[in-house]
Amino acid sequence: MKAMILAAGRGERMRPLTDNCPKPLLKVRGRPLIVWHVLNLVRAGITEIVINHAWLGHMIEAELGDGSKYGARIAYSAEETALETAGGIAKALPLLGDEPFVALSADIYCPYFDFEQVKDVLHDTDVLGNAYAHDKRDACWVYLTPNPFHNPGGDFALTMFSIANTGDELWNFSNIGVYRPEMFRDIVPGTSARLGTLIRKYADLGRVGGELYEGDWVNVGTAEQLAQLNAPLNAPLAARVKA
Numbered sequence: 535m536k537a538m539i540l541a542a543g544r545g546e547r548m549r550p551l552t553d554n555c556p557k558p559l560l561k562v563r564g565r566p567l568i569v570w571h572v573l574n575l576v577r578a579g580i581t582e583i584v585i586n587h588a589w590l591g592h593m594i595e596a597e598l599g600d601g602s603k604y605g606a607r608i609a610y611s612a613e614e615t616a617l618e619t620a621g622g623i624a625k626a627l628p629l630l631g632d633e634p635f636v637a638l639s640a641d642i643y644c645p646y647f648d649f650e651q652v653k654d655v656l657h658d659t660d661v662l663g664n665a666y667a668h669d670k671r672d673a674c675w676v677y678l679t680p681n682p683f684h685n686p687g688g689d690f691a692l693t694m695f696s697i698a699n700t701g702d703e704l705w706n707f708s709n710i711g712v713y714r715p716e717m718f719r720d721i722v723p724g725t726s727a728r729l730g731t732l733i734r735k736y737a738d739l740g741r742v743g744g745e746l747y748e749g750d751w752v753n754v755g756t757a758e759q760l761a762q763l764n765a766p767l768n769a770p771l772a773a774r775v776k777a
Contacts, residue, residue, distance in 0.1 A: 558640035578649035619729035
């Protein structure tokens with residue numbers, strides 16, 4: 535399985551920290567956010583990684599290189615201007631191949647997420663269902679989290695490993711998921727498109743699976759959050775990282 539790390543965002547809310555440093559290279563516990571992901575992916579045996587970038591992307595390439603120092607093989611998909619999440623994936627499809635891949639945002643901090651678990655989720659749904667009914671099988675598998683302070687209303691409902699757009703209880707989309715390449719093939723390469731909109735389209739078709747992840751997870755969106763993450767470890771992560 536290959537992985538894609540989405541790293542093209544400008545990080546406007548992080549300014550001025552991101553004026554001269556791309557957001558994925560901001561450090562938590564002495565390590566750039568994106569490096570946490572590379573190391574965790576490699577630990578799970580996912581060593582072929584695609585990274586898209588736009589703002590100060592040359593700095594990301596300079597920091598990570600070809601990935602060999604981490605035990606990875608990294609390829610880059612450069613964007614002149616950021617194409618949003620789904621647009622970035624669509625442009626990078628030639629690098630990702632024909633098999634399902636895991637994609638995640640560079641600016642989340644989830645140091646204990648075990649990427650070993652992502653490898654078979656779509657294969658398992660094929661085995662349990664009808665692998666030949668391509669218009670019925672799950673197009674993607676997404677991970678949800680308890681709702682953080684910045685998204686108290688949540689995004690998706692979860693019922694028996696199926697994701698829906700509406701429900702009695704909504705959970706936050708973690709920005710981690712496993713996707714089939716065909717989800718993105720109607721997006722013209724080089725055009726902007728949002729992943730959340732695409733997931734909702736397939737959820738309406740009953741073709742999105744998923745599960746709840748309750749481990750440490752933070753969407754690092756502000757300088758204050760970054761400072762709190764780097765504060766002394768004298769309280770649980772969820773208690774330390776607030777608005």
